[in-house]
Amino acid sequence: MIVSAALYANFAWFREQLCLIICPYGRLQSALVDEHSINVAYDYNRGNPPGPARDPNAGDCIDCRRCVQVCPTGIDIRQGLQLECIACTACIDACDEIMTKVKRPQGLIRYVSEEQLEGRKTQWIRPRTILYSILLFLGMSVAGYSLMQLQPIVFTATRMAGAPYIITETGVRNQYQVRLVNKTNQDKRFFFTASAVDDSLPLAVASAADGILVRPLGEVVTPVIVSVSAADFPGRFPIRIEVHNKESTSVWSREVDFLGPDRDLLRQRIFPTAPNE
Ligand code: SF4
Ligand code: SF4
Incomplete structure (x- = not known):
């Protein structure tokens, strides 16, 4: 009953506040990522300046704000990666739909690194990824060993x-x-x-x-x-x-x-x- 009450309160009242205030995902992400990390990101080179589709001086973003409407935490990904982003990719799907409708290439919002957005190459092997791989391997080894020790x-x-x-x-x-x-x-x-x-x-x-x-x-x-x-x-x-x-x-x-x-x-x-x- 306590769990049911907690779930009901979360879905009926607390809602996105859980992601914004309690969930540690964003805090962890902000500590883990760097400019080479692949994240949900808005391609500002292609999209800016936002403007109507018929405006020849505007970028590919037609400023429909569909990406903001579908975002469960209510952020505008066009302002850059933010702590509140839970990487649900709803904005990617929403923007791809809009791009299809206005007959422009999809991927205005996509998985991409800051380095790629700046036209440089993403380095996959770097001290951070090596350390994470070692930690992941250790964690999986401990989990695997624990599973093997399980008795029926x-x-x-x-x-x-x-x-x-x-x-x-x-x-x-x-x-x-x-x-x-x-x-x-x-x-x-x-x-x-x-x-x-x-x-x-x-x-x-x-x-x-x-x-x-x-x-x-x-x-x-x-x-x-x-x-x-x-x-x-x-x-x-x-x-x-x-x-x-x-x-x-x-x-x-x-x-x-x-x-x-x-x-x-x-x-x-x-x-x-x-x-x-
Ligand atoms: S959904 Fe795409 S086109 Fe619409 S405002 Fe967001 S980024 Fe711009
Ligand atoms: S990935 Fe999800 S949480 Fe992040 S900006 Fe897009 S819709 Fe919002």
Whole structure:
């Protein structure tokens, strides 16, 4: 509702003031351009002095002011490039129409540099364009790298609230809460596995046997229970919870800690007659 109200106020009341007062485009442009830059410009050599079409002493501009009428920011491009110009090119189209009607060549207002208007050549390769190209390349590289890092899912694993671990008849159990967000537009079914970070321990994972179905753009929060037998439990150690598709062609993993009591106390409790190692 806030966005709708802002848009309505802009279109119904604020209108071109947005371009004139708020939009940074003109300010940026004025800092970026020089006399070799191609811009929307009026060819004053050809158009001046403005005057009626029948006046043999007048230029090609017939002073119809059509270019001013169509300009969304209300400027007269014949006065030169101005901060308010948003390069919409409406004045180019309007003037071309007029030129066609009075049977004169189009392009009285066109994309052209100041140097070209003065009859000199535009230099395309200059320090400014080299710097802009480097910055553009850097920006595109960062954007490309960011896009390549995009993952089709969001996957987080956190410890469940409550007791940090549960001692069972055979060992220790930890419970994690896994959150999955499917960012694609297709159903996705995910399966879970867990292993010690150094791959030294077999870990049992209890979760839905046929996987977890996450609808397109949907989110599922599900418990994942990891167990270690008392004989294998080494004390607190880091584990890796993995989520993968059925074929295991895509695997995402998160590291969490597996908690438990003192290793010897656990063994005494579960195997009371066995000697401590
Ligand atoms: S539209 Fe063309 S001919 Fe008419 S006033 Fe503008 S520049 Fe001159
Ligand atoms: S390009 Fe658009 S904003 Fe700039 S002078 Fe022409 S009509 Fe106006």
